[in-house]
Amino acid sequence: MEIALLGNPNTGKTSLFNHLTGSYEYVGNWSGVTIEKKVGVFKNKKANLVDLPGAYSLNPLSADEAVVTEYLLQDEFEKIVNIVDASQLRRNLLLTLQLIEYEKPVVIGLNMMDVATGYGKKIKIEALLNMLGCPVVAISARKGEGCTVLADAVTNHTNTSLLKVDYGKMIEQYICEMSSLVNQKTNLSARWLTLQLIEGNASVLKHLHSLAGKMEVDDFLKRIEAAANKIGKEAAQLVFEARRNVVEDILASAEIMEEMNKEVLT
Numbered sequence: 001m002e003i004a005l006l007g008n009p010n011t012g013k014t015s016l017f018n019h020l021t022g023s024y025e026y027v028g029n030w031s032g033v034t035i036e037k038k039v040g041v042f043k044n045k046k047a048n049l050v051d052l053p054g055a056y057s058l059n060p061l062s063a064d065e066a067v068v069t070e071y072l073l074q075d076e077f078e079k080i081v082n083i084v085d086a087s088q089l090r091r092n093l094l095l096t097l098q099l100i101e102y103e104k105p106v107v108i109g110l111n112m113m114d115v116a117t118g119y120g121k122k123i124k125i126e127a128l129l130n131m132l133g134c135p136v137v138a139i140s141a142r143k144g145e146g147c148t149v150l151a152d153a154v155t156n157h158t159n160t161s162l163l164k165v166d167y168g169k170m171i172e173q174y175i176c177e178m179s180s181l182v183n184q185k186t187n188l189s190a191r192w193l194t195l196q197l198i199e200g201n202a203s204v205l206k207h208l209h210s211l212a213g214k215m216e217v218d219d220f221l222k223r224i225e226a227a228a229n230k231i232g233k234e235a236a237q238l239v240f241e242a243r244r245n246v247v248e249d250i251l252a253s254a255e256i257m258e259e260m261n262k263e264v265l266t
């Protein structure tokens, strides 16, 4: 069994990896690139933990992000540990929503709590986990605090989140169409594939071309774009706005800003 460690760059993934693993199973490079790949034996269970490069988005703009997206498209793994920077929730949660959309169990390690506190931000963990629909464990990846609790949560958690961003009727319709197009051909989430395709994810486009045929997929994409244009938008904009609205809702109930720091930070 394999567990993927994912998150934005510099959120503490490698620090956490070192606390959660005993010995290395493998240290080398990702295929075709000189980006370090580390696989360790997860302490709690007969599982391997894979330390992935940092990604702001799954639409690969950097070599690091391309490694992450190819991993999500090609590799077999069971669960995701998503390290989230508590001081940068607004940006980090955009990735979290996309990982939840991938429809594998996600457990969140909420790191950098000291930095968040320094900014005058308080995070209501209960509210965060209720809204995200997955376990959230506060950790200090640098000091190793909370890592055992996180490891147990990862071992025990087997459900996929019930959180579904509402992308509106039109996009939801195309997600259904994608399901019937690819469900016989892949275990990947049709929802995730459709949304990544709409966002212009070139790796996903290529993958879908080989799964469902180039003409079919290009036509599908053209029809979505035309439908979005009819309401004066680009399809990718609709996707982004829907996610951003959910993130703002989450922040409104899970993040408290101390008065004195408000102006400096927003």
Ligand code: GDP
Pocket: 007, 008, 009, 010, 011, 012, 013, 014, 015, 016, 054, 111, 112, 113, 114, 115, 139, 140, 141, 142, 143
């Ligand atoms: P990665 O890029 O996600 O793998 O992150 P790293 O594990 O390399 O950590 C990036 C930096 O953040 C390092 O300098 C860590 O020491 C630091 N770091 C990790 N966890 C914490 C934390 O909880 N608080 C603070 N202030 N720094 C941390």
Ligand code: K
Pocket: 009, 010
């Ligand atoms: K780093």
Ligand code: MG
Pocket: 013, 014, 015, 052, 053, 054
């Ligand atoms: Mg790292």
